[in-house]
Amino acid sequence: MLSLDATTLDIKNYFFLPTNSTSEDIEWGSSPTLFSGANGVPLVGATGKDGVIYALRRDDLTPVWQTTLAVECISPEDGCGSISTPAFDGQRLYVGAGVADPDSDAGGSLYCLEPGSGAVVWRTLLDRTVLAPVAVANGLVFASTTEGLEIHDADSGGTLWTDRQYGALYSQPVVSDGVVYATYVRGDVIAWHIGDPPSRSTQTRAPRPSLPGSGH
Template structure:
């Protein structure tokens, strides 16, 4: 799940005014939605309409079936199809503005939430288009064959926020919804519905119609409620600021069950083989029954689980504040990678797992042996040092796509 961490690693104390909106948006209070200077206003549904006389709408999407999204599936499994990356050969690198840079890759495009939403050609990294959707952050878009669904924070009093549906052809806006709140989670798209979690100024989990952005339901859970995992008619959500995980009826938002945890839950739940996996900031992994939340087992991994777990039918990969822990599906530890800075949500493909931490992208075999390591470059702007990454890697067709704080989007793989 997208993190609540600061935007960059820097030794500087002061920030240029041109960057201040992006750097401070996680902690700054957001203004209320309403009439804006450009003539746009909100109707009762929370969708944005344009009263300025023009019509920039691309029209409703024709396809509401996800091609890819955060952790690849609505269940947040974290497993990608296709071949594993052979090595860390740099295929291409494109420099954008310094960013947290959540990525999704689909149909030959790399979609980067780099302040704006930027579409790059997956083969050579050339820019196809750029869309102003508000201050998007490290949450990757949910993508169909014709639309990207993007979450946005408010970077200033006149900056759009909420959820935007964007035409993949040219980046034009289809609709914008829930403009009354910032959204910190990645959108989850399932069965024609877009589900999003909360933020600093919102304790809500919200369900939106993927066709027009109309609100289906809204349920209060907790600040920074996580990216939902949706499976078999249920949306599973980490409570964010709450020490709990929730199961909500996907159609109505009605609570099915709530399970207390030993710490805050900031990583999105993962659902694999009829088990819901939840990690807490208390350093504990919970394996829960989907129907009633009954605990199958509990395992301690020792360190803060801040990000989402990736899981197969044989193994769990748990990112922690100190590295990565591999668990068998009964909760016993298989191996660990220690001594790393906070690891982001893993990507599993074939017989390897790819992770990023503050300074590197690392490819590991199923046995935990390192296959290769790629070091992120630092970028200096006005005496500020931008380095490392706080976003997960994305693997597609044997290529690993990563984005650094310095704004470098890199394609790796021989």
């Protein structure tokens, strides 16, 4: 991870993953997330294929805490490591990952962490892994899994609703005005009204691009 001068783009500080892995493909998996730690200290956090979320001081990238979320791997699609960018709601961090126990029947995990210490507030095991960033709004956590869209209670992690009929999602859900928008691998963009239960309000499918020489 690098911190750059916003004017000159000179490198100010950097932090390498402290992994002892023999693999040549263990690197950062997510984008950085800005949040506040204990006593309002400005922090930045990110996850890696080593399955760990790291929290660093924003001013000098000094490590503050780290929490293991999942077992290390080079292919997060297999339910290990993490490439899910953490989400911060002003009080807690939420992040998706693979599983910490390689013998588990679960396919992935959803975590809520204390931003000051990295302590686990709750962990919910999922049928499939979460590759995309999660979204949090109005006391709900929205997770895109490799099997469908899920909604969880932000305080307890309890599963409130799941949808499996449209398949995998690799992008972050977007929440606005009581509607969650989800983009599916098969090309559908679906808007779900967040009710009890959620209901599909609109659906569209992205057009397939024309191939060179196809005549279309």
